[in-house]
Amino acid sequence: MDKFEIGKKLEELSDRITPDGLSESEQNEILSELDEIINTDPTNTEAYFWKEMIYEMAEDYENAIAMNEVILRINPNDEAAKDNIKNCREFMQWNTKISELDLDVSKSKENNAPDLLDKISIWHILIFKAIVIAIIIYFYSKIIIFH
Numbered sequence: 001m002d003k004f005e006i007g008k009k010l011e012e013l014s015d016r017i018t019p020d021g022l023s024e025s026e027q028n029e030i031l032s033e034l035d036e037i038i039n040t041d042p043t044n045t046e047a048y049f050w051k052e053m054i055y056e057m058a059e060d061y062e063n064a065i066a067m068n069e070v071i072l073r074i075n076p077n078d079e080a081a082k083d084n085i086k087n088c089r090e091f092m093q094w095n096t097k098i099s100e101l102d103l104d105v106s107k108s109k110e111n112n113a114p115d116l117l118d119k120i121s122i123w124h125i126l127i128f129k130a131i132v133i134a135i136i137i138y139f140y141s142k143i144i145i146f147h
Contacts, residue, residue, distance in 0.1 A: 001037070001041075006037055006041055006044060010047060014050060016030060017050060017057075021057055022057065027058060030050075031051060031054060034047045038051075045071045048067045048068075048070050049080075049081075051067045052068055055067060056091075061088040061092045062092075064088045065084075065088045068082075068085045072085075
């Protein structure tokens with residue numbers, strides 16, 4: 001596989017990676033194809049970047065960090081890789097905190113603590129939604145009218 005074919009393949013793979021996520025089989029297939037590219041060109045940072053993106057979307061932050069570390073070995077000045085490592089570490093901390101909160105919530109429910117939503121009237125929620133929608137319409141109409 002030459003550089004042109006690798007570029008074409010990476011472009012094709014990047015089109016398949018969507019923010020909506022991938023099924024596990026799609027992830028495995030794309031990761032396998034990226035591994036083929038890396039075996040052909042071990043210094044191709046774009047292939048490592050796309051692997052990192054797939055791992056991050058799957059919330060596999062340890063592997064995402066590992067891909068960014070490889071990118072930094074190839075290009076120590078890659079600021080995006082440095083930022084991605086920082087972000088992944090923060091996501092890992094957030095997941096830990098969320099897990100702890102989930103445990104606290106389940107414990108409080110076991111103690112028959114009232115749920116916050118049980119205390120809020122449905123009318124308050126509907127009014128809040130209407131206000132938020134009105135604000136959004138107001139600001140977007142200004143943008144559309146004046147631009």
